[in-house]
Amino acid sequence: MTTSRTALITGGVSGLGKATADRLQSEGVSVITLDITEGADLVVDVTDAAAVQAAADQVGPIDILVNSAGIVGPNAPLWEVPPDGWRRTFEVNVHGTFNTCRAFAPGMRDRGWGRIVNIASMAGKDGNPNMAAYSASKAAVIALTKSLGKELATSGVLANVIAPAVIETPMNAATAPEALAHITSLIPMRRIGHPEEVAELIAWLASDKVSFSTGAVYDISGGRATY
Template sequence: MPRTALITGGVSGLGRAAAVRLEADGVKVITLDVADGADLVVDVTDPDAVQAAADAAGPIDVLVNSAGVVGPNVPLWEVPIDGWRRTFEVNVNGTFHTCRAFVPGMRERGWGRVVNLASMAGKDGNPNMAAYSASKAAVIGLTKSLGKELATSGVLVNAIAPAVIETPMNAGTAPDTLAHITSLIPMRRAGKAEEVAELIAWLASDKVSFSTGAVYDISGGRATY
């Protein structure tokens, strides 16, 4: 029986690439996004709306948390309070809301895969991106905790930490910041969404069986630990 995946932020960027890749494996994909064109138009920062979407979607086998925002590109002392809060609302609370809504069904059925999109920024910290870096570090911590909680349940939870990837989300990143974080990549180029999607597809499959609570770098060599 074909499995079903729900992908947040599934209309563009990494979410869209993941949807195309999973569909190629025969997975039924449901996209959840605030943008028009999503199967479920839902704001992940709204826990009631996320829960309602989970109730409406039916059984979900794979959850890919790709919805995210870059947040303010300024030194920490210039970060507006609402910008800091918004970054955490989407990147951290949104991931929490979807996991809280969809994981119980996976536990009941004894099989599931959760793939959370973190970032190298959550491990290294990018200058002038304090809110983004801190929020992605929180996603890593959430993944490690939830992975351990579900370790014997048949539900595996892993995170991916990409370096800078060519996606619409990075279109709003300040050019000097983008140039800096790209210069840290030994391959001397940004990654492609399709390259990340390959890793997502593996983590969403039966092929991964002895990994949970882990963080997989896809960084063109940038990763140092």
């Protein structure tokens, strides 16, 4: 990467977002964090399309967009999931990703170079029990990225999505213990992942080293992924 590149990372104050920010900064990339948490460079709710667009107008051109903002949502059987919990999960995980891609992708396309990395989950491929809202929302992020990758395929902008298994983050600290134990038991390596391991994959996907891959899903699952 060149030192002149700028990355914007949603959810960049903690978890995978922070690990990615640290990793990209180590290569000289200028990082802008966008989060609802104080301490972010831009305190913005990704579910607010107008606020996201205003942030894009304020920031100006960026080269790399990493969508890390997300929530787990309700931990319950589908028939017990409250409608507002379902909606909120989609608002953050899907609408938030849509809002940022919609705001920042055109500028990348105009300049002829860009990298978009969206963060989904193995839950979006396998479906985790008692996590229907989260699983469905992450499946939507996967499909959104596949479409976006095709739309940008000749523009110089690559859009890819990663599907981590359970990672040691503050978000997963709030997951119900029985749900966490179940999804950890599915990992052949018999451990959860670390944010720095995921950040390494994101940094690669955000670099010039990737040039013939777009609209693709990259698993980082300790062997859990089967397709």
